[in-house]
Amino acid sequence: MDGQQxxxxxxxxxxxxxxxxxxxxxxxxxxxGLCGHTNIAVxxxxxxxxxxxxxxxxxxxxxxxADAYARVTGKASVVLSHxxxxxxxxxxxxxxxxxxxxxxxxxxxxIPTHYYGKHPxxxxxxxADAAQWxxxxxxxxxxxxxxxxxxxxxxxxKAFHLAESGQPGPVxxxxxxxxxxxxxxxxxxxxxxxxxxxLSKPSIDDETAREIVQKLANAQNPVxxxxxxxxxxxxxxxLREFVDHMGLPVAHSLMGKGALRDDHPLVMGMxxxxxxxxxxxSCLKADTIFAVGTRFKEADCSSWYPGYTFNIGGKDDxxxxxxxxxxxxxxxxxxxxxxxxxxxxKAALRVLTRVAKEMYPDGFARDEKRAEIAxxxxxxxxxxxxxxxxxxxxMMPERILADTRKALPEDAIITTDVxxxxxxxxxxxxxxxxxxxxxxxxxxxxxxxxxxxxxxxLAAPDRVVLSLVGDGGFGQNPAALATAVELNLGxxxxxxxxxxxxxxxxxxxxxxxxxxxxxxxxxxxxxEHGPDYAAIARAYGADGIKINSAEELLPxxxxxxxxxxxxxxxxxxxxxxxxTTGHWNILDIYSPDADVSHVSTx
Numbered sequence: 022m023d024g025q026q027x028x029x030x031x032x033x034x035x036x037x038x039x040x041x042x043x044x045x046x047x048x049x050x051x052x053x054g055l056c057g058h059t060n061i062a063v064x065x066x067x068x069x070x071x072x073x074x075x076x077x078x079x080x081x082x083x084x085x086x087a088d089a090y091a092r093v094t095g096k097a098s099v100v101l102s103h104x105x106x107x108x109x110x111x112x113x114x115x116x117x118x119x120x121x122x123x124x125x126x127x128x129x130x131x132i133p134t135h136y137y138g139k140h141p142x143x144x145x146x147x148x149a150d151a152a153q154w155x156x157x158x159x160x161x162x163x164x165x166x167x168x169x170x171x172x173x174x175x176x177x178x179k180a181f182h183l184a185e186s187g188q189p190g191p192v193x194x195x196x197x198x199x200x201x202x203x204x205x206x207x208x209x210x211x212x213x214x215x216x217x218x219x220l221s222k223p224s225i226d227d228e229t230a231r232e233i234v235q236k237l238a239n240a241q242n243p244v245x246x247x248x249x250x251x252x253x254x255x256x257x258x259x260l261r262e263f264v265d266h267m268g269l270p271v272a273h274s275l276m277g278k279g280a281l282r283d284d285h286p287l288v289m290g291m292x293x294x295x296x297x298x299x300x301x302x303s304c305l306k307a308d309t310i311f312a313v314g315t316r317f318k319e320a321d322c323s324s325w326y327p328g329y330t331f332n333i334g335g336k337d338d339x340x341x342x343x344x345x346x347x348x349x350x351x352x353x354x355x356x357x358x359x360x361x362x363x364x365x366x367k368a369a370l371r372v373l374t375r376v377a378k379e380m381y382p383d384g385f386a387r388d389e390k391r392a393e394i395a396x397x398x399x400x401x402x403x404x405x406x407x408x409x410x411x412x413x414x415x416m417m418p419e420r421i422l423a424d425t426r427k428a429l430p431e432d433a434i435i436t437t438d439v440x441x442x443x444x445x446x447x448x449x450x451x452x453x454x455x456x457x458x459x460x461x462x463x464x465x466x467x468x469x470x471x472x473x474x475x476x477x478x479l480a481a482p483d484r485v486v487l488s489l490v491g492d493g494g495f496g497q498n499p500a501a502l503a504t505a506v507e508l509n510l511g512x513x514x515x516x517x518x519x520x521x522x523x524x525x526x527x528x529x530x531x532x533x534x535x536x537x538x539x540x541x542x543x544x545x546x547x548x549e550h551g552p553d554y555a556a557i558a559r560a561y562g563a564d565g566i567k568i569n570s571a572e573e574l575l576p577x578x579x580x581x582x583x584x585x586x587x588x589x590x591x592x593x594x595x596x597x598x599x600x601t602t603g604h605w606n607i608l609d610i611y612s613p614d615a616d617v618s619h620v621s622t623x
Contacts, residue, residue, distance in 0.1 A: 037062040052081040057103020059130025059198040078500035082472040084114025090476030097124035113464035120158040120463025124184040125191035133199040164193040174209035175493035188348035230376040237447035240309035249276030250314015257455035259370035268385035274321040279452035292605040293321040307444040324606035415593035433485035437471035438574035439493035468497025492518040502561035511585040532611035543594040558589035
C-alpha cells in the first residue's frame with residue numbers, strides 16, 4: 022500500500038481525482054447522485070473537495086434535482102451514477118431534461134474494461150458487450166464511452182460545451198470503473214484548462230433585423246409567441262424591452278410561462294388546450310406571429326388543428342410566421358415559416374431592439390390591444406372568484422392556487438408536476454419573477470416536482486421554494502424528503518390531494534364512464550387506506566400537516582414559510598378538471614365526432 026501511494030504521488034493523480042479538479046475549475050458546486058461500486062473512486066475524490074455531493078435515495082431524484090438546479094443556475098448540472106440499475110433509474114429524469122433542453126452532464130460508472138465480454142455483475146449485455154451507454158442514445162445530445170484514460174480530459178471538455186451550447190441538453194460520459202482508478206499525468210487536463218469556458222452564441226445581422234422589424238411594424242394584428250427558449254437564454258429583459266417598444270401582445274407556451282411577468286400589460290397568457298379564449302383567439306386572428314424560442318408543441322397548438330389556436334399553413338392562410346430559435350430543426354417543423362433565423366434569443370432581441378429604435382424611435386402603443394388584455398384579465402379573475410374563495414372542503418383547486426399566490430413572495434420558486442399544479446398554474450397562477458416556475462413540459466414527468474425542489478433550493482438557498490404537486494406525483498418520489506432533512510432545506514411540498522391520478526381519471530370518466538385504475542380507494546376527504554402524507558413527512562424528520570378546512574391553508578402555508586423547515590402540507594382537493602378552450606387530438610381518438618373533454622370525478 023505504501024508503495025502504491027508513493028507511485029501515485031510521483032506519477033500523478035487518478036482519473037477520478039482529475040475529474041474532480043476539472044469540475045472545481047468549472048466552478049461546479051454540487052454533484053447529484055447515488056453511490057455504487059463503480060463510482061466510489063469519484064466519491065473518494067469528492068470527499069476532500071469543496072464540491073458538495075448531494076446523495077439521494079433513488080437516482081431519479083438525483084436527475085430531477087439536477088434538472089431543476091440547472092434551470093435556476095443557467096449552467097450544466099452534474100449527475101454521478103452507478104452502472105445499469107443506477108443508470109436506468111436516472112434515465113427518466115435525464116430524458117425529462119432532454120425534452121426541456123436543460124444542460125446536464127451525467128457521469129456514469131461501468132464494468133471494468135478487462136471484463137468486457139464476460140458478463141460481469143449487473144452488466145446489461147443481452148445484445149452487445151460494454152454497451153450500457155447506448156441506453157441513453159435516444160435522448161442525450163451525445164453519449165461517450167471512455168475507453169482510454171488519456172482521453173478523459175478532452176471528452177469532459179466536449180461534454181460541458183455540448184451540453185450548454187446550441188439547443189442545450191444532457192450528455193452522458195460513461196466510464197469503466199478501472200479507468201476511474203487509473204493514474205495518469207495532468208497534461209490533458211492542463212491543456213483543456215486553457216480553453217474558453219463558454220462558447221459565444223450566434224446573433225442576427227442588421228439586414229435581417231430590419232426586415233423583421235419592418236414586417237412587424239406593417240402588421241395589423243401581430244402577436245409575439247414565446248417559449249422556454251427565452252428563459253434558457255435568460256432573455257426576459259431583452260424580450261420586455263422589444264415588445265414594449267413594438268407594442269406586441271405576448272402569448273406563450275407552457276414552457277414560456279414566466280418569460281415576462283404575468284401582470285405585464287401586454288401578456289395575454291398560455292396558448293393551446295389549457296389556454297384562455299383571449300390568447301387562442303388573438304393567435305387565430307394574427308396576421309404575423311413573431312415566434313422566439315418555441316417549438317410549437319402539440320398541447321400548446323391544440324394538436325395543430327386549425328381553428329383552435331393557430332391558422333397557419335392552411336389553404337386560406339393569411340398568418341405569416343417569423344421564427345427565431347437556436348436549433349435549426351425547430352424552424353419550419355410544424356408550421357411554414359416566412360423568415361427563419363438561427364440565433365440565440367438574448368443576442369437576437371438585443372439587435373432587434375436597437376434596430377427597431379433606429380427605425381421607429383417613437384415605437385408602437387397599440388392601446389386598443391392593451392385595453393382588451395386588461396379587460397379580459399379583469400373578467401377572467403371575476404369569473405374565478407367564487408372558486409378562489411370557496412369554503413368547500415375538499416378544497417377547490419382554484420382556491421388552493423389563489424391562497425398559495427397570496428402567501429408567496431414574488432420571487433418564490435415554484436416546481437410543478439402534472440395535473441392542476443401544471444395546467445392550472447399555467448392558465449391562472451401569476452408568475453411575477455421570470456424564471457421562477459420550473460415545469461416538466463416535453464416529457465411531462467409525474468414525480469419531477471418534489472425532487473426538483475431540492476435542486477432549486479440548493480441553487481437559490483435564499484429564496485422560498487415550493488413544490489406544487491398532486492398526490493400521484495408526490496407518491497412517485499417521497500424519498501426526496503430524506504435529502505431535504507439531511508441538508509436542512511426549508512422546502513414546502515403542497516400536495517394537492519385528490520386521491521387519484523386526477524387528470525387521467527377525469528379523462529377516462531368522460532370517455533368511458535368509469536375510473537378504473539385511475540383513482541384510489543375512498544375519497545380525497547376520507548381515503549380508506551391511502552397514504553398519510555403528513556405522517557410520512559414526519560417519519561422522514563420533516564414537518565407534516567394535514568389541512569382539515571379551506572380556511573386553514575393560507576395561515577398554515579405562511580407559518581411553514583416562516584419556520585424555514587422542510588414541510589409537507591397534505592391538502593385534500595376536489596377533482597374538478599382544468600377549464601380548456603383549445604383542443605387535444607386524443608379526445609377525437611377516444612370519442613370521435615363527440616364534444617367530450619374532462620369531467621369531475623368527485
